Amino acid sequence: MKITKIFGIFLSAIFIFSAVGCGSTATTVAPTLVPPTTVASLITDSGYVIPAQKCVPNCTYKDMVVGFIQTGPEGAWRTANNASFDEFAAQQGITLKVYDAQGKVENQISAFHTFNQDSTVNVIILAADDTKGFDDVLQEAKSTGKLVILEDRTVDSSAALYYTRIGSDFVAEGQKAAAAMCTLLKDFAKKNVVEISGAVGAGAGIDRAKGFRQKMGDCGITITASQTGNWAVADSKAVTEAWLKDAALKDFQGVFAHNDEEALGAIQAIQEAGLKPGVDVMVVGVDATKDGFAALIDATLGADIECNPLLGPQVLEAALKGLNGDTTMPSYVPSQEGEFFAAQGADALKAILPTRKY
Numbered sequence: 001m002k003i004t005k006i007f008g009i010f011l012s013a014i015f016i017f018s019a020v021g022c023g024s025t026a027t028t029v030a031p032t033l034v035p036p037t038t039v040a041s042l043i044t045d046s047g048y049v050i051p052a053q054k055c056v057p058n059c060t061y062k063d064m065v066v067g068f069i070q071t072g073p074e075g076a077w078r079t080a081n082n083a084s085f086d087e088f089a090a091q092q093g094i095t096l097k098v099y100d101a102q103g104k105v106e107n108q109i110s111a112f113h114t115f116n117q118d119s120t121v122n123v124i125i126l127a128a129d130d131t132k133g134f135d136d137v138l139q140e141a142k143s144t145g146k147l148v149i150l151e152d153r154t155v156d157s158s159a160a161l162y163y164t165r166i167g168s169d170f171v172a173e174g175q176k177a178a179a180a181m182c183t184l185l186k187d188f189a190k191k192n193v194v195e196i197s198g199a200v201g202a203g204a205g206i207d208r209a210k211g212f213r214q215k216m217g218d219c220g221i222t223i224t225a226s227q228t229g230n231w232a233v234a235d236s237k238a239v240t241e242a243w244l245k246d247a248a249l250k251d252f253q254g255v256f257a258h259n260d261e262e263a264l265g266a267i268q269a270i271q272e273a274g275l276k277p278g279v280d281v282m283v284v285g286v287d288a289t290k291d292g293f294a295a296l297i298d299a300t301l302g303a304d305i306e307c308n309p310l311l312g313p314q315v316l317e318a319a320l321k322g323l324n325g326d327t328t329m330p331s332y333v334p335s336q337e338g339e340f341f342a343a344q345g346a347d348a349l350k351a352i353l354p355t356r357k358y
């Protein structure tokens, strides 16, 4: 490499000289300078320039110091997500500096800046509370040589600003939820559905809502109300109670909840209003956590679209590839996920439960 560079400079010098040497009376033509060849940057297909690490190409997990910017507490899914990172990092001897943003994107942006300025950190992993606001710190990471990976959540920034995103296809989850709701409402004359959306600004909620709306027309579903449940049981119960008390809004046959905690909140409100979830009102959730499974087994929840939280190993393996300059990493690696129905029956669902880690 170095040799090439010197040769380049030498070439242009000759060119200049030759331009000048032969016939001083000759008209002076501006020499076209051949720019010295730059060190071959490691660039992925999405245009992400992989920051060069001292340990390359033999970086190991022991060389990895990760600044992990987490969303904040959000229920069983997030707890399992955190644990999948903690466990793998402990096994591999990775230094994991976890920052819990308490659900605030402004906290995440300032933590990102802090990790950018932390000379010990070489990898930054972000689970974004919001799709917006990260352009500047992502640019800063380029100049401070931090390898950036998005886990779980999406951001609106260019894919050229991060190595890869590993997580669910939230639009597909929304589409699956609509298809499941169509199945559950097939014998209902009316198909009014209320939506309990995720935390405002979160990519998971935005895309699940988009996917559901892309497919709901297949069976004539109408969304008659939509409000955030902040990924929480209590907030979602309160939202559903308000709808059930509202003369204009109480006529709904389905609830699309963006995660299991929100579905469980809706189920409680429906039961306390004297209605039967799974009979009078069909509820569809997302995540398929243990609590979601329990509600499928007692058929208060009609369907649960899986969202896999166990991303730690895959993300940290990708980070090691990035540290070692692997340019073949795609800009997005989708999680493998399924879906579950109460109609599968309690026994079949109970048989699956022991195999689930969250």
Ligand code: AHR
Residues within 6 Å of the ligand: 074, 075, 077, 078, 152, 153, 204, 231, 258, 259, 260, 286, 287, 307
């Ligand atoms: O981003 C994934 C979502 O975040 C999960 O569906 C939800 O439970 C969590 O809060």
